[in-house]
Amino acid sequence: MAKIRGAIKVDVEKCKGCGLCVVACPTSVIALSRDVNSKGYNYAYMEVPEACTGCANCGLVCPDSVIDVYRVKAGVEA
Amino acid sequence: MEVKDIIKEENLVYTKSKILTDKVFHYCPGCSHGVVHKLIAEVIEEMDIQEKTIAISPVGCSVLAYNYLAVDWQEAAHGRAPALATAVSRLMPDKYVFAYQGDGDLASIGTAEIIHACNRGENIVIIFINNGIYGMTGGQMAPTTLEGMPTSTSPYGRDVKLAGHPLKITDLIAQLPGTEYVTRQAVHTPAAVRKCKKAILKAFQNVGKKNGTQFIEVVSTCNSGWKLSPVKANEWMVENMFPVYPLGDLKG
Amino acid sequence: MAEYRLMKGNEVIAEAAIRCGCDGYFGYPITPQSEIMETLMLRKPWEETGMVVLQAESEIAAINMVYGGASCGKKVMTSSSSPGISLKQEGITYIAGAELPCLIVNVVRGGPGLGTIQPAQSDYFQAVKGGGHGDYHLIVLAPASVQEMNDFVALSFDLAFKYRNPVMILSDGVIGQMMEKVKLSEYKPRWTDAEIQKISGSWATTGKTPDRDYHIITSLDLDSAKQEIFNHKLIAKYKTISEKEVRYEKISCDDAEYILVAYGSSSRICQKAVDLCREKGIKVGLLRPITLFPYPTKIIQEMAKRVKGFLAVEMSAGQMVEDVRLAVNGKVPVEHYGRLGGMVPTPNDVVKALEEKLINVK
Incomplete structure (x- = not known):
């Protein structure tokens, strides 16, 4: 059975750390980093990347269009 | 499977619209404006109407909207965007003309312009961002500010x-025979964003039919003005704004 | 073949607009200029030339429609009278700040406030010195006949597009309401899209094509250093306009000892006053500024070297007289005569004022 795997790429410098993607993620993949970007924002990142399904909810709610979402059908892993 | 194996061009399913420029939004973190800008950009891109779109920005937080969407823009005086849009649409009837306005701009200083443009049934799209506050000037009371809601004024x-009652201007607009499609949306959840985009798409598609004015209110947050975090602002909006400004189609 | 008609000044503004290829008129009724929109609505130019005519919900909306239309590189105009022009000032300053071409017609009535519906020239300061907020000027043309009401419409659009600047025809209730024979202009077609691209394609919002960046029409710059540069650009433009576009008429000035300075309907009264003075043996001439901005400062400076005095005659409490005084700069006396509140002086009133204020002064 094929499994859907996803991943996100955040434009770290443009992320303002609003956290809306964090609550929008149904599989609790995203968190705000303890590090900050050059503007001092705690940017979003994948804390639990293996849980990402590439549903794009984070991208949809992102006010700054800084999240690219990737999705792939992967085989069942051993 | 490693993340690096997933993040490949051929697997990209969601990215920034090509109509959006590379400029960083000046909006506060979590501001609804950014989401609505993006949705308009996506609709313009999907309908392939960049060359036919003329946009009007207001006075308010979104005065600089012209920095973010790569279409021809006119920046109106406070409240007058529907008057500009009227002339553009009449003089260039094959264009897709939209005015983007906030609640102070549309429902206070520009009440006459919006009511009459809609009453004439101008062939334009109005995007109305209602966050119940004047964001740009620092959080003053707006016509749509809720009863009991604190603001700087x-x-x-x-x-x-x-100070009178919160003005449900969209309800008034829906009464006007000149309007074809009047709806109230929000962008606080992925589902709401999808619905709002559908509404914007419908409005722009309707422009081609020339049956009247398209009016979309987006009940929005102003977390800076409301002095809440972006996430808390969304919760506050659901709890307090939606009962007064219920979501859904009012007409069309 | 030339077409002559007996027409009202206001009616001819409408006719001239249609004939010069105007794309849009946006107005709101107010006395004494309502015939402009009435004539247009009766003529239905949208069937003839495709010109858009719209009665707006207010003067404010009308000028902002002009703002929107001008932003598209279209030939657009509005008209009103004094209280309505005050309402339009917000839009006019945005248009000036965005450097857009358009025509605004003011058929002046007496003020302040609601004032009167009778003719006056008390909007001179407002028209010539800016009117709204910020450092800007309109190009201001002052017609003195129904013929000039006709001629100045096309001229206004020519100047507006040449300099990307709003132009005002500063008329008054006399010129707007009176009927005279007028030679109408030939029909010129409205600009095609290709012509608009050629004339205004570098800035107009006609839709972003792949061959160019998108256009922004705005009067906003939050960077004050950039705004200052823009202000200097405007000042340079006004300087060029002042050097190249001054228009005036001289009547019997060559041997004159006294000069009447008057524009619009006052200049017609003064023309008669010049004749009356000459009959009495007083050597009087008339300088009629046709452009009020730019003002014919240089010719007044030259005249000041050889005449005994100037009398500015205007139906106001003394507005244009300040520009005469600036030009004369104290070399000879400059006096003012005017009736107010919608009252119109007679030629004899002017002669009497000249004698009292300049000639018989001890």
Whole structure:
């Protein structure tokens, strides 16, 4: 059975750390980093990347269009 | 499977619209404006109408909207965007003309312009961002500020005896025979964003039919003005704004 | 073949607009200029030339429609009278700040406030010195006949597009309401899209094509250093306009000892006053500024070297007289005569004022 795997790429410098993607993620993949970007924002990142399904909810709610979402059908892993 | 194996061009399913420029939004973190800008950009891109779109920006937080969407823009005087849009649409009837306005711009200083443009049934799209506050000038009371809601000019909460009632202008607009499609949306959840985009798409598609004005209110947050975090602002909006400004189609 | 008609000044503004290829008129009724929109609505130019005519919900909306239309590189105009022009000032300053071409017609009535519906020239300061907020000027043309009401419409659009600047025809209730024979202009077609691209394609919002960046029409710059540069650009433009576009008429000035300075309907009264003075043996001439901005400062400076005095005659409490005084700069006396509140002086009133204020002064 094929499994859907996803991943996100955040434009770290443009992320303002609003956290809306964090609550929008149904599989609790995203968190705000303890590090900050050059503007001092705690940017979003994948804390639990293996849980990402590439549903794009984070991208949809992102006010700054800084999240690219990737999705792939992967085989069942051993 | 490693993340690096997933993040490949051929697997990209969601990215920034090509109509959006590379400029960083000047909006506060979590501001609804950014989401709505993006949705308009996506609709313009999907309908392939970049060359036919003329946009009008207001005075308010979104005065600089012209920095973010790569279409021809006119920046209106406060409240007058529907008047500009009227002329553009009449003089260039094959264009897709939209005016983007906030609640102070549309429902206070520009009440006459919006009511009459809609009443004439101008062939334009109005995007109305209602966050119940003047964001740009620092959080003053707006016509749509809720009863009891504190702002910098209603520091003890809006007193309706002093300042009148929250103006449900979209309900008034829906009464006008000139409007074809009047809806109230939000962008606080992925589902709401999808619905709002559908509404914007419908409005722009309707422009081609020339049956009247398209009016979309987006009940929005102003987390800076409301002095809440972006996430808390969304919760506050659901709890307090939606009962007064319920979501859904009012007409069309 | 030339077409002559007996027409009202206001009516001819409408006719001239249609004939010069105007794309849009946006107005709101107010006395004494309502015939402009009435004539247009009766003529239905949208069937003839495709010109858009719209009665707006207010003067404010009308000028902002002009703002929107001008932003598209279209030939657009509005008209009103004094209280309505005050309402339009917000839009006019945005248009000036965005450097857009358009025509605004003011058929002046007496003020302040609601004032009167009778003719006056008390909007001179407002028209010539800016009117709204910020450092800007309109190009201001002052017609003195129904013929000039006709001629100045096309001229206004020519100047507006040449300099990307709003132009005002500053008329008054006399010129707007009176009927005279007028030679109408030939029909010129409205600009095609290709012509608009050629004339205004570098800035107009006609839709972003792949061959160019997107256009922004705005009067906003939050960077004050950039705004200052823009202000200097405007000042340079006004300087060029002042050097190249001054228009005036001289009547019997060559041997004159006294000069009447008057524009619009006052200049017609003064023309008669010049004749009356000459009959009495007083050598009087008339300088009629046709452009009020730019003002014919240089010719007044030259005249000041050889005449005994100037009398500015205007139906106001003394507005244009300040520009005469600036030009004369104290070399000879400059006096003012005017009736107010919608009252119109007679030629004899002017002669009497000249004698009292300049000639018989001890």
